[in-house]
């Protein structure tokens with residue numbers, strides 16, 4: 001087990017290193033690190049000094065090492081637009097994004113899995129067909145269009161829910177600003193989390209359905225039928241469990257991408273999160289923020305992946321065995 | 326016809342027809358299967374791949390996959406029709422009165438549950454026993470099928486067992502509720518040659534002890550010769566010869582059966598092809614008129630093209646061939 | 654109980670029977686699925702409308718000489734204040750929405766198709782090379798694919814966009830937005846092709862005809878293109894269809910986010926983005942009609958893709 005974990009961690013580090021390399025290349029060669037410090041009217045002599053102090057004349061490999069070293073300590077440089085350390089900007093906005101992503105994930109799992117199971121088991125029922133059609137509409141409608149639609153319906157026309165922002169937030173334990181503890185904060189979460197979660201929900205539903213149909217055709221289910229087990233035991237004890245094992249992996253990947261997809265939702269709902277910050281960085285060529293966001297997303301993703309792998313090993317005895325051995 | 330025994334056969338098929346309704350028309354996969362199995366008897370079912378052996382087993386336990394369906398005919402279990410029973414009643418028969426063993430033990434068991442859990446759930450589905458009783462019974466069953474240290478192995482996962490051991494577990498599962506009949510569909514085909522004989526031996530022994538009848542589907546004539554009491558030979562969805570094992574194996578009557586028996590190899594090898602008979606079994610879409618075997622038959626006669634021979638008593642068995650018509 | 658299916662059937666006669674039935678049945682299946690037929694008709698209609706935009710449109714929305722700000726935000730004809738010149742109303746710059754949608758559809762389609770074509774080209778090439786050469790080349794390509802997969806397409810597209818923008822300081826967005834969108838889509842979607850092609854290549858490359866081609870000394874690129882490619886390209890069809898929908902969504906999303914096409918070259922996404930700003934003032938039509946067009950088109954493509962996947966999947970008959 002330990003060897004497996006170590007191997008996975010090493011693999012993850014390789015991925016992170018590759019991404020960090022990419023981020024450094026962007027940071028150093030696409031962006032202009034000097035621009036972080038100086039303004040347009042800084043004298044040339046001053047600029048040269050800044051270059052030197054930043055070590056931009058050192059060999060590239062040294063610079064890279066320095067960049068990585070700083071990145072590990074969460075020092076991603078200074079934002080061009082805000083003239084503020086990137087990490088501060090990101091930390092300020094992280095709670096908004098993470099809360100949104102969490103609620104959306106829970107929503108998409110809690111609805112997507114039962115719907116997938118239902119449509120697989122009652123393949124020919126009217127509801128299953130309706131769900132299946134809705135899911136296709138779900139993957140066909142761009143996220144931003146769904147957001148706009150919801151805003152038009154529930155904010156503009158009905159006036160039930162706010163169309164933008166996080167509502168009232170409270171700060172807990174000094175740093176974390178949460179919208180989960182106030183009524184207006186919760187209300188503000190509804191539309192954005194549906195928007196963000198809908199696409200993942202339909203994906204998960206379709207995934208569960210396809211996987212479950214496959215499992216229902218498998219030999220061990222046929223044998224379970226031949227053993228005379230109740231339909232309930234066959235469907236929910238045997239088929240469902242086999243279905244969920246591979247679904248864990250893909251669902252994990254999906255949830256990782258929810259954080260990245262938040263860019264769109266945050267823009268539509270003017271949600272003050274990391275995604276909106278990243279988009280602003282792209283629009284204004286704020287390379288340090290782009291590079292940092294890239295690394296943070298991949299770190300998150302790699303972590304989720306590892307957790308998923310361990311979970312997988314936990315539920316599948318075959319894997320547990322190979323890992324132990 | 327020989328003497329009619331008083332107890333009804335465990336299983337009797339009367340003119341069973343199974344069809345697949347496809348968009349290309351209706352394909353008749355089983356065309357009037359009639360056979361019976363007496364209590365405690367082992368009936369071997371042989372025939373080329375695609376002859377309809379597995380389908381016969383599936384039809385008996387009510388697990389034909391759509392679009393397959395029983396179009397006509399009857400399935401009788403201990404004298405009572407079961408082919409028209411509602412799903413839930415059929416379910417109570419599966420596992421309880423008819424046990425089933427499939428070809429591939431590697432995939433028959435649910436990989437995510439311990440062997441014991443699967444045994445206990447099967448036992449408790451069919452018998453009114455407590456968890457502890459079921460567990461004790463499961464351990465005893467595992468010991469009976471020849472799994473050493475069964476009280477320990479019961480908590481193992483399927484992947485921790487070898488292929489042969491897994492098939493033993495499958496046998497234990499099939500026997501868990503003391504059924505009257507076991508349908509074993511090529512129970513050793515997927516196994517290593519070295520363990521095939523052991524598995525058949527275990528199956529044979531346990532069924533004999535319990536008086537369980539067996540429908541043993543196999544390619545392996547050697548197994549049939551050693552294990553079966555009677556043999557049914559299938560071709561293109563029909564039974565073309567059925568009778569006591571000695572007669573059918575040693576002196577088959579039907580030209581196809583002759584070819585099949587002629588291909589019995591030395592003990593351990595299995596025939597991949599029937600070298601004695603030219604050609605291949607027809608597809609369901611192109612089953613010839615008259616005797617389905619006529620394009621390959623060395624003794625084909627003009628009437629074989631038009632009329633279909635039916636099973637008729639010949640000696641102790643029955644044969645469907647104009648060469649053996651009464652009075653021929 | 655073993656019911657032979659094309660992939661597992663024990664009888665070779667059953668195999669060829671089934672594969673033959675499958676091959677013959679695409680048309681049959683197509684007409685048996687009314688929804689797919691409707692989707693196909695809609696797709697063809699939309700594509701034709703986009704192609705014929707210059708003839709169908711009442712004005713060229715890209716031509717500043719034809720656009721007047723005085724005509725801005727006119728509602729559709731059937732509403733109060735509508736103008737018969739503008740059936741579906743106008744946007745904030747006075748462009749006829751109906752014409753803008755036709756031209757915007759055209760832009761979306763060209764970018765989507767080119768993006769998908771680029772993705773497929775990159776993916777198929779890398780997949781072939783990785784599968785055929787194996788070893789270190791394979792390892793590197795597949796590792797890159799793994800890393801790439803950790804980022805959703807939209808993120809990669811945004812990054813590519815940001816980088817190009819940084820590198821092209823000073824030049825106006827109009828000059829490169831088109832190319833960058835295609836590049837973004839190409840770089841975001843290649844992995845799936847590479848993985849699929851690599852998988853089939855690994856199987857095919859050990860077959861006799863490849864050995865034969867190698868034995869007679871044919872150069873590797875020729876073997877890859879002439880012999881291997883035709884035998885592994887099959888599954889790509891489904892991915893292409895499904896990806897086209899995704900690519901069009903991606904383009905629209907980027908344009909909506911303001912990093913795609915500028916308002917002077919509106920795609921559907923750009924129009925929706927403009928419309929979104931006027932939603933609160935009640936000018937619902939600017940967002941509604943482009944949005945509806947986009948949704949219907951992508952939905953139709955996905956319906957066809959879904960159907961195609963099921964129809965080509967022998968397990969589902």
Ligand SMILES: Nc1ncnc2c1ncn2[C@@H]1O[C@H](COP(=O)(O)OP(=O)(O)O)[C@@H](O)[C@H]1O
Pocket residue numbers: 345352354372373374375376377378379380381390391392393608609654655656657667
């Ligand atoms: N779902 C199906 N649709 C159409 N034909 C089928 C289906 N399942 C089985 N068959 C056909 O039924 C025949 C008998 O199959 P099977 O009973 O599995 O043969 P065996 O077990 O003797 O090898 C074969 O010709 C097979 O092609």
Ligand code: SF4
Pocket residue numbers: 579580581616617618619620622623624625626629634645646647648
């Ligand atoms: S009925 Fe005719 S064709 Fe059929 S096996 Fe007998 S002799 Fe041959």
Ligand SMILES: [Mg+2]
Pocket residue numbers: 375378379380654655
């Ligand atoms: Mg079979």
